[in-house]
Amino acid sequence: MxxxxxxxxxxxxxxxxxxxxxxxxxxxxxxxxxxxxxxxxxxxxxxxxxxxxxxxxxxxxxxxxxxxxxxxxxxxxxxxxxxxxxxxxxxxxxxxxxxxxxxxxxxxxxxxxxxxxxxxxxxxxxxxxxxxxxxxxxxxxxxxxxxxxxxxxxxxxSGQKLLSVAPTVYETDADAEDLIDYLIDPSRRLPIFVVTLAESGQADHPMLDTAALSRAMLGIGHVALLHPAAAQRLTDRFGRFKSVFGGAARAYLPGFSDDADPYIHRLVLASQLDTAEDAARATRWMRQLAAQESILRTKLGHxxxxxxxxxxxxxxxxxxxxxxxxxxxxxxxxxxxxxxxxxxxxxxxxxxxxxxxxSEYEKERTRAELSEAQAQKSAYRIQHLTDQIKAKGDDPDQNIAVPASWQELRAWCDEQLAGRLVLTPNAHHGARNPVFTDVETTARCLLWLASECREKRINGGGGSINNVTIMEGIQNASCGTDSYEFDWNGRRFSADWHIKNGGNTRDPMRCLRIYYCFDPQTQQIIVSDMPAHRRTGAT
Structure with a gap:
């Protein structure tokens, strides 16, 4: 029974x-x-x-x-x-x-x-x-x-953009500037699926049928076909980690900017579009993403x-x-x-x-939990491999070249410090065109945070980093009463540490401040603000 x-x-x-x-x-x-x-x-x-x-x-x-x-x-x-x-x-x-x-x-x-x-x-x-x-x-x-x-x-x-049945073709630098302006337009409401050509002279992507894709997503997404010259201009503007080139395709969601997290705007590599089966899989994903975004970003009743x-x-x-x-x-x-x-x-x-x-919420919550768990496993694995390299007497950061301009800093962080240090949108904004001129010193401080500081925090040595000299005239110190709270990635943090140069100067041309905290969950340094002295009620 x-x-x-x-x-x-x-x-x-x-x-x-x-x-x-x-x-x-x-x-x-x-x-x-x-x-x-x-x-x-x-x-x-x-x-x-x-x-x-x-x-x-x-x-x-x-x-x-x-x-x-x-x-x-x-x-x-x-x-x-x-x-x-x-x-x-x-x-x-x-x-x-x-x-x-x-x-x-x-x-x-x-x-x-x-x-x-x-x-x-x-x-x-x-x-x-x-x-x-x-x-x-x-x-x-x-x-x-x-x-x-x-x-x-x-x-x-849609918004200020005229919808087109056919994909929009971008060939020249001037065309690319038009696309860049639309990509970063805060009023943009539809995702843009940028498909690139690997060789000049091509009329269409060898595997993706962009004309059929554009018809399928008409009204819920734009399709842009990018020639190599225009793709290079995109790379010059946003850096390799936020651009797309060489036969690859990328989905730029609304809200994209110079400070955007590149991993939110999904990239499909050219090697993932080699076969008709690969192209069909990518096309299906693009259409599903455009449809989902159309529901998320439009309000019923409005x-x-x-x-x-x-x-x-x-x-x-x-x-x-x-x-x-x-x-x-x-x-x-x-x-x-x-x-x-x-x-x-x-x-x-x-x-x-x-x-x-x-039901959709439960699916997304499960997916987010799995992704977060996988990210933590990856972080532990990366740390384990890094420790093995150092045990052999090698330094994985030894040959890292620091950026020479503020425009290069964001891409440099994405490429060299990924998984160890992340800049919040506020920090990205502060580093866009600051009055403080010494970008190389700033980059070396960020590298110290991603390496020595992070390792000490992982090993529980938080107190040992107080008043540590990073280089001549620059120290790491607790924020003390100047600590403040900030939001990142849906969570609340406290910026309780900062890197500062000596002399107690607040002249923005000479004053360096990098406010940050350590997140034990993702094992990352989170930089909340930089490179200027943060304004408070006391200052």
């Missing part, structure tokens, strides 16, 4: 229908320029209606072509449309279902909203969702075909409206009009029941959406 509740219920569970969940795949948000916003909105709606007509399996009602509300029911290929005009706003929304042609019980749902507000360009947003009982959903996201029609016929902008929101608002307006017109009780009851039914469906949808986000 089984004591397991699961075993006891398994015969019943096998007879129950599988749970169907709705997953959001991607979101597109933008605006369409032009003097006649109403005409542009009508053109966009027409493109969406033509797209819906091809997939409905029948004939949409005349109201569809008149931009009016309608319902079309066709055994799984249902379409619902609402045209809501209230006050100064004019919203048109459609929700269309389309069963998957190869996977049973999988249904694709597309929502599109076109909106008009006074003295503003026409707004456009779309959502792609999928309902399925599959527990492990494996898809390669692709934006709906009408997005291309809207881009070509109405022009569609950047993108849901069909249910507009549908419920329309039902509410209908109820209000019936009350004002003193309609019969039966008519008002029908309207109330319709709204209740719509609200119940919306609540059910929100519940399914919440379950999906909780």
């Amino acid at each position: 089984s004591n397991s509740m699961t075993d006891a219920l398994s015969p019943l569970a096998s007879r129950m229908p599988r749970v169907v969940r709705e997953h959001e795949v991607l979101r597109v948000a933008g605006w369409m320029p032009g003097d006649d916003a109403a005409a542009i909105a009508s053109t966009a709606i027409g493109e969406v209606i033509r797209w819906a007509q091809k997939r409905c399996g029948g004939q949409l009602p005349p109201e569809a072509w008149e931009r009016k509300s309608f319902q079309y029911l066709a055994g799984g290929r249902n379409s619902s449309c609402v045209h809501l005009q209230s006050g100064t706003s004019d919203l048109w929304a459609i929700r269309a279902d389309d069963p998957d042609k190869t996977v049973a019980e999988r249904v694709w749902t597309t929502e599109v909203i076109v909106g008009l507000l006074p003295d503003q360009p026409a707004k456009f947003s779309a959502r792609l969702l999928v309902s399925t009982p599959e527990t492990d959903l494996q898809i390669e996201p692709h934006t709906p075909g009408f997005i291309q029609q809207v881009v070509e016929n109405c022009r569609l902008f 950047d993108v409206l849901t069909f249910a929101t507009i549908h419920n608002a329309n039902l509410q307006l209908r109820q209000q009009n019936l009350r004002e017109e003193d309609a019969s009780a039966s008519d008002q009851l029908v309207a109330a029941n319709d709204r209740i039914d719509a609200l119940e469906k919306q609540v059910a949808s929100l519940g399914a959406e919440q379950d999906y986000y909780i």
Whole structure:
């Protein structure tokens, strides 16, 4: 006799229908320029209606072509449309279902909203969702075909960037400067997938189909094709660890800057794109990343409206009009029941959406824990190998050349001190173009932190580093009462140590200060601020 509740219920569970969940795949948000916003909105709606007509399996009602509300029911290929005009706003929304042609019980749902507000360009947003009982959903996201029609016929902008069906080609230094400006633009909303050519004269990447990739990610990501000269300019600007060249590809997420962590903006090496199978794997990852970013970086109710929101608002307006017109009780009851039914469906949808986000959160949390554990194992392994090298009488840092300019310092830290020392964004910003001129001394101090200081902290010798002379006129000391707290990588730290030069000078041209702490979890020195004296209430 089984004591397991699961075993006891398994015969019943096998007879129950599988749970169907709705997953959001991607979101597109933008605006369409032009003097006649109403005409542009009508053109966009027409493109969406033509797209819906091809997939409905029948004939949409005349109201569809008149931009009016309608319902079309066709055994799984249902379409619902609402045209809501209230006050100064004019919203048109459609929700269309389309069963998957190869996977049973999988249904694709597309929502599109076109909106008009006074003295503003026409707004456009779309959502792609999928309902399925599959527990492990494996898809390669692709934006709906009408997005291309809207881009070509109405022009569609994301932020300040005009969307393009074809990848943007960058050949010259001037082209590269345009790309650099867009990469570091803080208002950029879409990821940029930069694909480089290994040789001059090539028209496309030998393995990646950038044209197909650009069409698949239209509205959720940009594809840039970089020729060698333009790639070199990118390297000159950002350094080897943040650039991409030689047939490799890189995803630059929104928020990229000169101070960005290069490991956040994933690089795919040319050797990882050697075969058609490798290219297909990279393409799938790029499309999935673009789709995930589109959901993370657009807000429902602000950047993108849901069909249910507009549908419920329309039902509410209908109820209000019936009350004002003193309609019969039966008519008002029908309207109330319709709204209740719509609200119940919306609540059910929100519940399914919440379950999906909780599931995704758990996946990401597990992935983060595994990554953090792997990083710690790698740190211990690196330290073990370093100790073995030193036991043989060798110094792994002996031949490290220090940078000659502040522009080289960031890349130098990424390359020579990775895994041992990290600069926070604040430290990156301070070292961008400081008044303090001696970059070589600063680099040698950072090298001391990553080597001797770190080793003593790992071995528990924190007290032995107080008032240690690093080089003539420069000491390491406790911050004492000048300690302060800062955030890095989602955690809270206290900058309780600093490197300083003598003389108690605060002249920024001669004063060096490097504020830092040691993180025993990652076994890294975390530099919070440099190279100037930090301003406090006392100073």
